[in-house]
Amino acid sequence: MAALAGHFGNDIERALQKLGPLIERCRHDGIDLLVLPNACLGGYISDFRAPDEADLPPAIALDGPELDRLRGLAGDLTICLGVTEAAGDHRYNTAVCLSGDGVLGAHRKVHQPMNEGRAYDAGAGFLAFDSPVGRIGLLTDYDKTFPEAARSLALQGAHVLAILNAWPANTTDRSDRILHDRQSHLYNLYDAARAAENQVFVVSSNQTGIQGGLRFLGQGKVIGPGGQDLARTGVKGGLAVADADIEREIARARRTLNHLVERRPEAYAAGRLCEPQHP
DSSP: OEEEEEOOOSOHHHHHHHHHHHHHHHHHTTOSEEEOOTTTBTOOOSOSSSOOGGGOOOOBOTTSHHHHHHHHHHTTOEEEEEEEEEETTEEEEEEEEEETTEEEEEEEOOOOOTTGGGTOBOOOOOOOEEETTEEEEEEEGGGGGSHHHHHHHHHTTOSEEEEEEOOBOOSSSOOSSGGGOHHHHHHHHHHHHHHHHHTOEEEEEEEOSEETTEEBOOOOEEEOTTSOEEEEOOSSSEEEEOOOOHHHHHHHHTTTOOTTTTOOGGGOOTTOOOOOOOO
16 A cells, blocks of 8 residues: 655646656556545645635546546556546546546545635545455545544445545644644544544545645555554655555454444434433
8 A cells, every 4th residue: 555745736737747657666566555645636726715716726527538547557556546526517626546447436525624615516425435455435635534434434344544635734823844733733643543443544645845825744654453654754755655464454453342343323312411420
């Protein structure tokens, strides 16, 4: 499994040329799953406070020539990547999973921070799907803030959560050092928590560099089902690569404590009165 930290702007052709050698290298090195950042084809918005409608990322169709080119490059490699999806009059911030056989699954980002809704429509749900590397669930950056999103995918049998990020540093209270930034702390905390609480693998990619008013955090990583880092990049570009027997390691993690089986859904009902319990 590999997660990329890298910079991708609005030029789709340039991104495709950049991805060609990377995909070839990953295939040569025997990587089975490559997770690319959110918005790696077409770039991301440049300002949360007031997205410029005249400068929105270019949108593509999921059955268009851009993804056809990537399918031709992928072969037996499974690739997850982020695009701005054109669907009729709607635009979605979409994560796509594909191989040489075609599109395996897609996810339209559900949770939208600040004014992102001015640039994209919101998705409506979470759906796990089968792939050559096992059952996968897709999340797009801010989705991972909400535990219910990852949990719903784990309950559908996902053993790998591919989390595609265009996650920036704090836009209102910036730190001099990116690793000390509050958003950097939350970004890493959520990745580890979503892996540990669901006992699944998390492969988390991110954009790097600067686009408009946003400075992206990098820090691609692969996390095991105990919440432990298996591989990680820095804040600059890089590829985090980890080797694991996914099914075996998840079975091992759930052998004694199985969080999904040991849930008590009847106790979580909305509006339930929680009274102090006395011995």
